[in-house]
Amino acid sequence: MSGPGRQGGADAPEGASARRRTRSGGPATIYDVADLAGVNPSTVSRALGKPGRVSAKTEARIRAAAAELDFRMNPMARALPTGRTNTLGLVVADITNPMVFGVVRGAEQAASQAGFTLVIAESQESGEAEATAIERILPGVDGMVLATTRLSSERIAQLAGQKPVVLINRAVDGVPSVLPDVDTGVRDLVAHLDELGHRTVAFLAGPTASWMSERRWAALLDAAEQRGIAIVEIGPNAPTIDGGREAYRRLRASHATAAIAYNDLMAIGVMQEAAAHGVDVPGELSVAGFDDIFGSELIVPALTTVRAQLVLAGERAVGQLLAMVGANGHDLPDDLLATTLVVRGSTGPAASA
Amino acid sequence: MSGPGRQGGADAPEGASARRRTRSGGPATIYDVADLAGVNPSTVSRALGKPGRVSAKTEARIRAAAAELDFRMNPMARALPTGRTNTLGLVVADITNPMVFGVVRGAEQAASQAGFTLVIAESQESGEAEATAIERILPGVDGMVLATTRLSSERIAQLAGQKPVVLINRAVDGVPSVLPDVDTGVRDLVAHLDELGHRTVAFLAGPTASWMSERRWAALLDAAEQRGIAIVEIGPNAPTIDGGREAYRRLRASHATAAIAYNDLMAIGVMQEAAAHGVDVPGELSVAGFDDIFGSELIVPALTTVRAQLVLAGERAVGQLLAMVGANGHDLPDDLLATTLVVRGSTGPAASA
DNA sequence: CTGAAAGCGCTTACAG
């Protein structure tokens, strides 16, 4: 009634007029394009598939016909004979964890830039759910990146035997992975606490199945030993704000003057619980985390943390994957991702014992 | 060397022994299953496709064979004859905006619960990029949800003509959408500010193409007029922390005693800039936002905001979509999603003029 | 450079 549209007459959108010339009335296929261009369907396939395998003028005619018909290659049909779907899978533990945002963004960008589609699945921190999600996604992808997976090494190796797999924050023999340089960041963090006079610190571990939690713990153990600092591990805990809150009591019972949480979410939980108990951070308790997620800078005091390059991790992981599926000639650096200690307000001089 | 595995002998994993019985050496197909079960491939298809169309004993035999061969239906092959991919698309403006996390999670859960795969694409706040992303994703999905799209209504209507489309935070004639009850939340927020004595407030708008920014502004205009409160719109602005920071100067120039930002991210930016200028929130300036994202509660003072039900929005959107593609019998409520004013520390009595 | 044919792994009328 009001405004243009609805008419569908002379100036109808391309889509509408294009549809008329179609065999089935549905979207155009290479047969429709072939008809319009006056060539064999196989020639259309070649012209649109890889460039330069068809004479320039034929290709031009075909492209014109394709444009006119608003032709779009059917990815399912293409996948059948080739076995390649042009789709990559990304499975993350908890899509709600700010830590994964960076990974997802990096992965999505790298994938779409290469003309690949990204399918995403969430494991919800459960090995069961993760296995199911992978099962569902596997047949439709050319490869997948597993970020902070909770799967067993055996299962991962088995998956990697079926399709290209790249790991983020997890190492398994024979499976490529993108890993941060944990040691450097941890060493800096422990040095920082040492300088502040902390003699006993606690590590609030993540979930049992978290490889990265163990990795961080191992690095902390080394660094603390070297400096003669007492260190204890408390956990396992859920890698969430609530997990941090729940660990608070045991943390205080340990009499540690500084807490290092498996990730920023847990560190934030500890700070909230401290505030609820009237315990000053960093006056009475220093708190540090890992990752530097959105929010770590907002909380007061702002959180001291070991920053990870999450977007880069996502990018590199799909870069690797693309190389493995033969879709990419990029040179792939396989060094560890640098890690940075970001000192903010949540760490301070050790409370006098 | 160390530990089990590598042998591939008698106790080899299912996958390995299964692969032997396969025609091509690759993954099993229905033909392999048919051979093993001694039936026609079409019977395998029926048995595994829809239940109860094959005799119980045949079905049992087929399932056993399928399990033995570790058979997984090839989704591409299935999609070709049926035209259905069992995949849904989700396109979001900025995957890095905490506001989308909830949507993604809700969508992913609803989709996977229905046995659907979720493909995700990011438009990066650009209509161009969004169009490209949609183009790339469209042929492979049964339908898509567009969250906070920047596309024109015409383009959206056209898309909706090709495949099922459900909108989140956007209304277009004839296209189903999941929308929050903006008016209620806004009314409560304005009442709250009125009670605190604010006589002039500013709205920091989002991007030009944001339907929701206009919607919120319209509701604010109504509510402010009714209460005789002066209101001005400042913008457009990027819907980010930086966007909020950049709007700060114009905000202060307006002499408004309270700022309502298009979203929480912008509100946080305003608060950061206020802090940088030594302006006390809420003593000298009240600030409020929309959505209640992760982080709004962490910042100090905590942010007063109009909470949206993001996870629910994601769930409902794919619920709708599933119904449209005929994959779901759920009854679909189409009421507006309730909105809640969450009063926290960032709003207080109006600074005396 | 281009055509004609076979095949990718399923589904679905059509018979029986």
Next chain:
DNA sequence: CTGAAAGCGCTTACAG
């Protein structure tokens, strides 16, 4: 209830 056949929209040797 089950088989045999055709077809979904592409790609890719194989000829010419």
